[in-house]
Amino acid sequence: MPALRPWTALLCVMATQAIADPVNIRPDIASVTVETEDGPVEISRIQNNENQLSGYWAQTSRACPPFCIQPMSPAPGVTTIGEIELLDFIEKGEGLVIDSRTHDWYAGGTIPGAISIPYDQVLDRMAEMGCEADFDGWDCADAQPVALFCNGVWCGQSPTAIRNMLDAGYPAERIYYYRGGMQMWRMLGLTVSGNGN
Template sequence: MVPVRRAVIAAALVSGTSIYAQSATITENASAFTFTMNGTEMTVTRSGPSCPSSCIQPIAVAAGVETLGELEVIGFLQTAVSNGSGLLVDVRMPRTFSSGSLPGAVNVPVATFLPNNPYRSDLLTALGVSNADNAPVFGTAFTLVVFGNGPDDGNARDAIQNLLVAGYPTDKIKYYRGGASTWSALGLNISVGQ
């Protein structure tokens, strides 16, 4: 960690303020939410990284795409990944991935899924899709669990949306909203150099 960053963190700790004390929007369209409880108006606000790009993501990213928690991801690793029918896909950038990811994850950066990527049909073929260039057939395609950095990272949602545009079936896509940050925050191990 660079000395300047250490000084900022130390100052924040001494002063008792959060490093992310600035106000941030919650979603791209909302900076706060209000509700009434027992006649008193209350407000939900957020401090932290700015949105965009760090917007809180919904639990459900697309109709038919199942959202998983950590125990379900572990179960997926034990079953689908172990038997060769599934892949755990980390859509973060390679440099971030190489510093550590969930055990068994493969790195496929979010930009790879874009419709205008000239190598997208190669990616789909690598994911087990037959005839990816013309009329894709998904019968032998891997079931995917897609994740990014965490609940405020829209990259997994974007990758899933682009998979759906390519015709990937919803029953072969799962979303791990918690991502690498929640996995680590729960004390689950991270693998480096996969």
């Protein structure tokens, strides 16, 4: 076997270093498995230590309006969560993870196990979350816990959906808001299902 040229050897070392250090979710957890309609999906982080966002997800400055920074909590009583809490929610199967973005965004890649209920359809689909239609609108006494997300801290789709759900009678204590959304999910190199992976 011929000897490697010095620059080729350097490139090999650099490539090895790029994937050398494990990228866990937490020090004690490398991945989480979620059951989906298509079978189990393992959620982990991209193992390339040199991975970077590019294109749309790396954009930092969007015109406001409409892309204004959202408040930490979209409404009183709603719990805002981060990635670890969302992964616990997913892994334990505590309720529904709802991608409240429009279908084109969902089709471009989503959090594994999330179902698509666009923000502008949420009031028509509350039965899927455990509410029952009644003469006054919705009876949500048996509503499931739900975790909603959209594109990130500048996206108003999930906050709009949450406020509409609350106005229709959904219990605030059963709603979780993943404020970081797809931008933070992708920034952390977490698994994306669908066409945008």
